[in-house]
Amino acid sequence: MRTTESWQTAEIPGPKRAFVISKPKIVSSMIKRSEKPLLVVGHESLEEVLEKKLIDYTVSMAEVGEIPIVATAHIIGEFKERGYNTAASMSLIEIGERLRDPNWTGLTGEGQYDLVLMMGFPYYMSWLVLSGLKHFALRGDKYLTTISLDRYYQPNASWSLPNLSKEDWKETMLSIVSELEGK
Amino acid sequence: MTVKNVRMDIKELDTQLAKFKGLRVAIGRVIEEDLEEALGPTPFPSITDLREWDRKLLKRYPPFYLPFCDVCCLCTFGKCDLSQGKRGACGLDMAAQQSRIVLLAACIGAATHNGHARHLVHHLIEKFGGNAPLNVGGDEVDIDAPVSTLVTGIRPKTLRDLEGILDYTEEQVTHLLSCCHTGMEGNNIDFESKVLHAGMIDQVGMEIADLAQISAYNFPRADPEAPLTEIGWGVCDTSKPVILVIGHNVPPAAGIIDYLLENQLYGQVEVAGICCTAIDMTRYNPGAKIIGPISWQLRFIRSGIPDVIVVDEQCIRTNLIEDAQKIGAPFIAASEKNCQGLEDRTNDPADEIVDDLVEGRVPGVLILDPEKVGEVTSRVAVEIAPKRRRKGIFPSMEEIVEGSKRCQRCLACQRACPNNLPIPEAVQMAAEGDLSKFASLYQDCVGCARCESACPIDLPLHSYIMKTAEGKMAEEKFKIRTGRGAVQDIEIRRVGGPIVLGEIPGVVALVGCANYPHGGEEVAEIAEEFAKRNFIVTATGCAAMSMAMVKDEEGLTLYEKYPGSFDAGGVLNIGSCVSNPHIAGAAIKIARIFAKRNLRANYEEIADYIHNRVGAVGVAWGAMSQKAASIASGFWRLGIPVIVGPHGIKYRRMLLGRREREEDWYVYDARTGDKIYVGPVPEHLFYAAETKEEAMVLIAKLAMRANDTTKGRAIKLTHWIDLHRRLYGTMPEDIDLYVRRKADIPITMRDEILKILEEKGWQEREIPDPTLLKRMLRTRAD
Numbered sequence: 001m002r003t004t005e006s007w008q009t010a011e012i013p014g015p016k017r018a019f020v021i022s023k024p025k026i027v028s029s030m031i032k033r034s035e036k037p038l039l040v041v042g043h044e045s046l047e048e049v050l051e052k053k054l055i056d057y058t059v060s061m062a063e064v065g066e067i068p069i070v071a072t073a074h075i076i077g078e079f080k081e082r083g084y085n086t087a088a089s090m091s092l093i094e095i096g097e098r099l100r101d102p103n104w105t106g107l108t109g110e111g112q113y114d115l116v117l118m119m120g121f122p123y124y125m126s127w128l129v130l131s132g133l134k135h136f137a138l139r140g141d142k143y144l145t146t147i148s149l150d151r152y153y154q155p156n157a158s159w160s161l162p163n164l165s166k167e168d169w170k171e172t173m174l175s176i177v178s179e180l181e182g183k
Numbered sequence: 184m185t186v187k188n189v190r191m192d193i194k195e196l197d198t199q200l201a202k203f204k205g206l207r208v209a210i211g212r213v214i215e216e217d218l219e220e221a222l223g224p225t226p227f228p229s230i231t232d233l234r235e236w237d238r239k240l241l242k243r244y245p246p247f248y249l250p251f252c253d254v255c256c257l258c259t260f261g262k263c264d265l266s267q268g269k270r271g272a273c274g275l276d277m278a279a280q281q282s283r284i285v286l287l288a289a290c291i292g293a294a295t296h297n298g299h300a301r302h303l304v305h306h307l308i309e310k311f312g313g314n315a316p317l318n319v320g321g322d323e324v325d326i327d328a329p330v331s332t333l334v335t336g337i338r339p340k341t342l343r344d345l346e347g348i349l350d351y352t353e354e355q356v357t358h359l360l361s362c363c364h365t366g367m368e369g370n371n372i373d374f375e376s377k378v379l380h381a382g383m384i385d386q387v388g389m390e391i392a393d394l395a396q397i398s399a400y401n402f403p404r405a406d407p408e409a410p411l412t413e414i415g416w417g418v419c420d421t422s423k424p425v426i427l428v429i430g431h432n433v434p435p436a437a438g439i440i441d442y443l444l445e446n447q448l449y450g451q452v453e454v455a456g457i458c459c460t461a462i463d464m465t466r467y468n469p470g471a472k473i474i475g476p477i478s479w480q481l482r483f484i485r486s487g488i489p490d491v492i493v494v495d496e497q498c499i500r501t502n503l504i505e506d507a508q509k510i511g512a513p514f515i516a517a518s519e520k521n522c523q524g525l526e527d528r529t530n531d532p533a534d535e536i537v538d539d540l541v542e543g544r545v546p547g548v549l550i551l552d553p554e555k556v557g558e559v560t561s562r563v564a565v566e567i568a569p570k571r572r573r574k575g576i577f578p579s580m581e582e583i584v585e586g587s588k589r590c591q592r593c594l595a596c597q598r599a600c601p602n603n604l605p606i607p608e609a610v611q612m613a614a615e616g617d618l619s620k621f622a623s624l625y626q627d628c629v630g631c632a633r634c635e636s637a638c639p640i641d642l643p644l645h646s647y648i649m650k651t652a653e654g655k656m657a658e659e660k661f662k663i664r665t666g667r668g669a670v671q672d673i674e675i676r677r678v679g680g681p682i683v684l685g686e687i688p689g690v691v692a693l694v695g696c697a698n699y700p701h702g703g704e705e706v707a708e709i710a711e712e713f714a715k716r717n718f719i720v721t722a723t724g725c726a727a728m729s730m731a732m733v734k735d736e737e738g739l740t741l742y743e744k745y746p747g748s749f750d751a752g753g754v755l756n757i758g759s760c761v762s763n764p765h766i767a768g769a770a771i772k773i774a775r776i777f778a779k780r781n782l783r784a785n786y787e788e789i790a791d792y793i794h795n796r797v798g799a800v801g802v803a804w805g806a807m808s809q810k811a812a813s814i815a816s817g818f819w820r821l822g823i824p825v826i827v828g829p830h831g832i833k834y835r836r837m838l839l840g841r842r843e844r845e846e847d848w849y850v851y852d853a854r855t856g857d858k859i860y861v862g863p864v865p866e867h868l869f870y871a872a873e874t875k876e877e878a879m880v881l882i883a884k885l886a887m888r889a890n891d892t893t894k895g896r897a898i899k900l901t902h903w904i905d906l907h908r909r910l911y912g913t914m915p916e917d918i919d920l921y922v923r924r925k926a927d928i929p930i931t932m933r934d935e936i937l938k939i940l941e942e943k944g945w946q947e948r949e950i951p952d953p954t955l956l957k958r959m960l961r962t963r964a965d
Contacts, residue, residue, distance in 0.1 A: 001593070007598055008598055009598045009599055009637065013253055015264050042873060043873055073877045074876035076911050076912065076913050077912020081912070091872070091877060093832070093839065094839065098841075100247065121873070122873070124829070124832065125829055128832050129832075131250045132247060132249040132250070134266070134267070135266060135277050136277070
């Protein structure tokens, strides 16, 4: 399997496919350049990724990158247990639909987001929500930039991690956090 | 009743006014007047007659499209790239294309149910005569066909009357399907309106199918105490010949049972089923057995237990004949929609067919006569069982270990698995002699066998999973209540008020297929949670089966623990897929019986009533098929929200409300004509949940309706907030939108909620007599 094949074999999107994040610095640079980034975190973030859970990496990333979090499904309590009290709770399709809408004013009423990072989802769910955003989330005359930080390549994002081993994934997450710390 | 296509040819007519020659008079449809109830505004609605109602719903719940791919490949202009605002050669954009695909799916579903109904009605008229009366509940049910009456305006009384309704539904499906052709509809909202029409037509077709079979086959008639029967992989007595029937359309299975009974063989031969045919077999005769839902096909056949396999139609794995041949079980196709490449032997003598099958001269046959299917299948089972000796094709444990050692570690199996099951890990452990990981995959396996197709060295991975779990499977024996059919009028009289006022917090309909993210146990968990909370829990099809396949510490299933009545805390197996309209029908009958609204051809008013008053929520946790899509669409048009499991997102379109957009949540107060803000109730119309916890919280939330009394709203808020706190670990962030008056606040949470409301600047608001329809106002103020 190549690192830029769809993880689920039959999920072939079409002409428009994600750029591959070849090094973590791409993600940290995009976050730094973004005026309004958002991190959307799903229930699979409760899975272990070597020593820690994915949710722990997301909390670190949100804290050092000053990125607001939307916790989907039922996992908001997990963030609060970790002392991260500013995450918002909204389902994946609810936040997806709002991110699609160029007129949505965001979680705090301060405006729509220009960069969305997603992680912790069943592959096929983020596949489809990222597709909805790819086709319909207009920002002026361009489209919303999305980044998939899950372990498998997501062609419908603007940018996606390639298919990674758990070890490489963990290293990538740690590198993104440390790059952001130098912000 | 209705009379359709009346024609008079008059050779010569001499009147005072004129003289006519060769006069032809044609009348499309005559609807007999009903003295009890006036005909409403939309008899036999066309594909646009309810468009304004649809647009009201779609304005409140606009579609959110989730395209599966960037292109359209439906005509030779294509493939057309529709990504990011591009249009195809025909002019269609991505939104319209997605809604077009949704309409195609809904049409397939509607056509399937209506085709099912047509075949069934045709067969039953042949068998019992067109004048055979409809009877779904004896004296307990006055409104036999609430959906059909609501849509068409007629009250069918006989099997023959159903044909007239099917003429209409088939015409509608044809028109709807034609809208999917290149260069027809171009606007996504109009496509969506047609999706809702397809759903409504689907509900009519299903209702007809179930009315016909309940009436003619003497299924349980609205019986809360329909008998318990057996379900599970281990229910068959394997010392007897075993007949397995798979599909949805019951006449061949009924033919088998009839033959066995007539020949004193019943009890000596096991008749078992998979999928909805199984449910309907047990409605026909509770001595029949249910193996399990759709995903049990391969695992049960490969076990070698069935001696003969009979398939009718719908949701049947399309290459089952290959596995049937491997276990040496003759294969009988019994539907013209599913011929399987087999020779049509319908008109051959039964003796010859039996002989050919028993001697293995042919792997299978096509027989399009249910009675002949009954005779041939039964005789073949008896004759072949001693010869076959349960020849299964599960590998031995040693073969699994050896096969696993050949694995190339390519990961293709996991990448093909819908649930991303860690099959490579199981293979690796098996290669080292540890089969426990394979056995642990059993519960989450949906039985698709894509892992096997993907494997480059052809390891039979599905069989590996099932073999390692064989011991567990063999112990699967549960009790399920047979499908009861309709809801009695007297039950509606009892609960109509408490439902509309909100004091029974809701009706949860667990329906659909078995494409579960984490096995069927989640369905049972959802069902029990809401039964304990005094919701009315109804179920059909595979969901009704999955709910039965869990026991508590005392060895009891939900159907043994909870009553089967349509009342608070009831758990009802309504029946098969085609029984779904009894659930919609219960909501419709609340409007008729409790609120005295007219039903006949009065769709918009009744849908408006249900949407604003009846806290019903559909849940299709394992929805897979196009039929599930059309079933959901039928509920949407009635304003009933539907939640699907995570795989349901692949229906590629959600219908979502926006709770913070206040302008979307106004209704008319029918008493004053004023427009009143009622909050986002119900918040969504079609929604894919990521986890069962999310679904459970949402079920409670979507049960709220604009008409809830303060007492009813307090009860509903209690359930929603309690579930949110337990499953999310927090208070909901949007409580203020759902509390209308202080009296709505659950007494045990009063201080905490008042504090939240104060922080949000909440103010009390009115509770109207809600309607979305201007014509329903009882005042001239507007």
